[in-house]
Amino acid sequence: MIEQPKLSALSGQVENLIEWLASYGASEAGGVTRLLYDPSWRSAQRAIESRMAEIGLLPRYDDAGNLFGRMAGRDPEARVVLTGSHVDTVTGGGKYDGAYGIVAALIAAEYLLARYGPPLKPIEVVSLCEEEGSRFPMTYWGSGRITGVKSREETAGLADANGVTFERAMREAGFGFGRHPAPERSDLECFIELHIEQGQILEREGQSIGIVSHIVGQRRYDITVTGESNHAGTTPMRWRRDAMSTAAALISVLMNRANEDGAGLVATVGRMEVKPNVGNVIAREVTFSLDVRHGDAAVIRAFCEECFRAFDVIAAEHGTSVAIRKWMDEPPVAMDEGLGSAAEDILRTAGIPYRSMTSGAGHDSQVFGTFCPTALLFVPSRGGLSHSPAEFTETEDLERGVKLLIDLLHKLAY
């Protein structure tokens, strides 16, 4: 057990660095926009690079644009303890999503080095180049390249909203030429990511830290109901093949079943397109989205199978047909139990309120999670808000997260 760093030593520093990083890509409306390889993104990476050097880390990019700051270890054989998060944001995002994990890692590294000197095992702070998929239709580019899950070939044909290709954007930012080391790593011992919850569970329950046990699996579907357009006035109810009426019944099945579940399954229908979408014409076709998530793939499968069986019955009653297209099926990813227990020990000892939880959102940790032991640690998000300028976490919670990261890195690397 190391001597607890005093909260006062960190006081102000987290907030200052959050504001500092948010200044790269800041909009007047208070939001932050740093899209992969764009000028704001580049200036943020350069600023982090300078900061790394200032605090005694050796900065290095890989050829995808991930930025690492290395604290050499005394054991030449030891593998790397990696910590950080992603530097990119959504368009008009907040100051904390991704950024907090990088800032926390920088502060922790600086503190550990100043207080304890070089670690036994090398510690690296990482500013991952991309997680959000906000500029190009691809997510987890940074962690995907490090873990070898994604290859350069997958960017072929990708372009942003302005028609700039992925390849050109990467090269204009100075990457993709082989000037930097290839991204794939084979020397990682573990990955630790500190992140805002982007949900309300910690806040509502008065917890400061969430130790993620699983990142949920998710399935996404487009569900299309096909009926027949007809005149809203002259077609008796009994002869209708109303795609909207069917869709409403199907969505009600999904919502009722999800509400009954009670064990953490979430199901969302967030999008609907209606044809012809005219008030006095019976809908011919309704397509709606379905997003289902849970920590256990079997629960997701059972939910979908049960609901889809009911769909067939309802559609037959309505004289309509239902086509179900699954376009995403990601299994849940377990975080490392040993790292979770280590975090739990620290928090219990420090008397900090925490809970184990699943992450309903995707994170770089789910890519690392099948590659090396990984810990994902949450701090509360006020109102659960994220991907918005209103994103906010109390300073006290930010500092408790940093403190946990310091203790955990010390435990793992010293």
Place this chain on the structure above:
Amino acid sequence: MIEQPKLSALSGQVENLIEWLASYGASEAGGVTRLLYDPSWRSAQRAIESRMAEIGLLPRYDDAGNLFGRMAGRDPEARVVLTGSHVDTVTGGGKYDGAYGIVAALIAAEYLLARYGPPLKPIEVVSLCEEEGSRFPMTYWGSGRITGVKSREETAGLADANGVTFERAMREAGFGFGRHPAPERSDLECFIELHIEQGQILEREGQSIGIVSHIVGQRRYDITVTGESNHAGTTPMRWRRDAMSTAAALISVLMNRANEDGAGLVATVGRMEVKPNVGNVIAREVTFSLDVRHGDAAVIRAFCEECFRAFDVIAAEHGTSVAIRKWMDEPPVAMDEGLGSAAEDILRTAGIPYRSMTSGAGHDSQVFGTFCPTALLFVPSRGGLSHSPAEFTETEDLERGVKLLIDLLHKLAY
């Protein structure tokens, strides 16, 4: 009882005239587009004007663009028996909607004049200038002007999709200058409209003629559910305020209640707009249309009251709110019982299968219906299709309608 005109005398004539009128505004795809005052509309009115003159009617426009063909009556005191329908179409409409009523009136007038000479009461064939509201956001301009329900002032500010004002379009077509008589009429004895059903009731039941007792009343609403946007992965079901989930439940209430009704009420949700309409974001706001129709205003009122009470309960359960905006509330309009009985006598004697029914769609007859005794008579529509190039009625049914019109006009005016 007049001598029955032989079907063979009409054979081919109805079809020929339907094709003739459809040639004005015909598209290559087989549809017809005659929008108020546009070149196709003008050429159609000119062609009908010529036809009226050829068959011995005296053509005359009013200053709104309604075209009348008058057969003078022997009784100088007698009021006018008016028959016809609207010449305008929707964009890409069929050959029968409106056109059939004009064609049938022309054939009937020609037949009666040739066979029986001048009637006792004047008969006028009318080609009403506008019913559909397809070019400008206003319906029933033709019948509305004749009956005084609509005034010139109501066109102020109206423009078509190209920005052409109603006033300019009217003047370019040669109307609105006071060159023609003012549209309002005070000399009508009755109005008789023959029209395609635009529904499937006659076809499915094997009837040739529908005698309309009422044109349904209709209410239209925009219903807005307001909840809260949130992350689809990180927001447990129990904390959601999901506008889509609520909307699906409300629509299910409407549909279930309408299906239970069994007495001819129809309810349609044909349009939905979702915000933000993103698959992995819980919907903040859903607005959907509601169109409710029935021949009895009290039935519509009871339906809406009952459903809207249920809405409040459901929204409260979901933590959402519901705003209900009524933007149309048209009472049912009764057709004239005497004219209906006269039509029934003719059909019964001729052994033609018919039924009494309500009209779920709006027609010029609903404007005339509160102004003078009015009869609305339907012939079947194949598959109930209308407002489409696929609109079709069997020749035999078209001819039976014309025959009924001939007999009815003879009964009323000779």
